[in-house]
Amino acid sequence: MTSGLYVFIATSAVLLAVGLYGLMAKRNMIRLIMSLEILLSAATLNFVNFAAHRALGLVDPLGQVFAIIAISVEACVIGVALAFVINAYRHYGTLDVTKLKKLRW
């Protein structure tokens, strides 16, 4: 059962790396938001994983509670982010973040 623990830790580390890479390299606003989701799901997966491997045959409700709360809070953040994307599209007519460069320094 401990091998399962390490498999999931490795997965969440990969998700963290993918999310950070996406935030740095992607230009489309929707893809940026998707990277944000991946970053947050890395943390959520960690919570579920640690909760499941707390003690043999038992599942810790604390980690699962936090996982569910984190998912619902994420949904709010993503909702606000999508509202910004809609407004940005109205002003600029594009979803490319490199075009949003009126503000510099």
Add this chain to the structure above:
Amino acid sequence: MMIVLYPMIVLIFFAGVTPFLSRVFRSLRIRNAESIWATLGFALALLASFRLIGPVTRNGVVVFMPYPNAKLPIAGFFAVDWLGLFASIIFIMIGLFASIHSIDYMSHDTGLASYYALLLLMVAGMVGLAYAGDFITFYVFWELMSIASYCLVGFRKHLWEPIEAGFKYLIMSAAGSAMVLFSMSLIYGLTGSLNFAQVSFSLLKSTPSPVLYLTVALLVAGFSVKAAVAPFHFWLPDAHPAAPSPISAMLSGVVIKTGVYALIRTLYLLFDPSIVDFTSMLAVLSVLTMTVGNVMALLQKDIKRLLAYSSISHIGYILLAMSLGTEYGLTGALLHVFNHAIMKGLAFLCAGAIIHVTGTRNIDELIGVGKKMPVTSVTFAIALLSLCGVPFLNGFVSKYVIFAAAIEAKAYLLTVIGLLNSGLSVVYYLRLIQLLMLREPTGKAATAKEASISILVPLVVMAFLCILFGVWPEPIYKLAEGAALAAMSKIQYIFTIMGT
């Protein structure tokens, strides 16, 4: 004790009622009802937080248990000590001033019901995270504050600037929150708990390990985004000018201070400098932050952008004091958190009054505006001189404590860099005073006239506080000292909570 929840209950109740009330009053054709309602909410919340002073002084830590019979609660747990109370009083106070300032400043905008509801919710989030006793509560209130601040930055959504700045702010800040969440999951994996006291107890005898360092690094990086520590500061100089001026005052005065509060709370309570050396991490970040903030502020032509960069440099001084790891240093940091909240809030509100009257943020177009707006210019000058660190104003007191603590801790290099930066910062503050107040008015500035009374009231009160705490710093120094002592005495915190 229920008394812990009162400030949050008041703020959330007023926020929830605002939209309905606004509808009723609009049909009765009564103007400004929302703003007066919100101001009343802040005043009541401030009184409710003052009621906690007595119990906190007596007991050290006042706790709220969600289930009375549980031995140690796992979530929904609030524990208020001096550090949290000190922070929450600052948050609500600046919220009150911003709310009074908004009465006239925001009167031309639409959607005021949501504006005031968001303002109240943002302060509720800040108070909640200052009082939180476990990571789940902390995270929920942290995100409440963050989401409200994203919406407030992008409030004037018919303009392009708030949208661009708000999106940038949202992406960076949400990535920071995700890193904090990841770090919390690692803490949970290491200790099996999320209660601050229990986590701290489990980590007392920990040994340095890569996972522990990763946890601290992610925590510092995540909170640094909110605190606008260089190199995570890129959102701040865009977001502050784009937001309405009362919100700039809130962002610069208190929202970035929540990052500082979170750093002090988590690092000093959960980790020990002898196990994980976070102090040198903070020292490097502080030097970077001070220098970037001051150098960039020299180049600005936009009055609010200049003040935004100056906020970054002041976060650098606070980090310098935190990196010393001594109680005296932490006292200086918390004193500067308080003083900077007042003086930078005042500076942004003054800038807001000038922008409200003239309609421009460009310093070249504002030359001589001070001659036309005597009250605003005097208060603005007090704020700027206080930010420089002129004696008999509150900025001097906290800067003095910070550098005295740095010398006492034998951090001579940091002291020299800090003092050089402080000297550099005088250049742009004095330039602003010289251009705005000593020249003859030209262009748009020539037709300016003094702002209305509801804009001037918070300015005069805050300028008075700047002078008062400059000549008589003792009461606020005592409070900051108590807060620093509460942050440093982690064994007492653990046993007060684990014992109950």
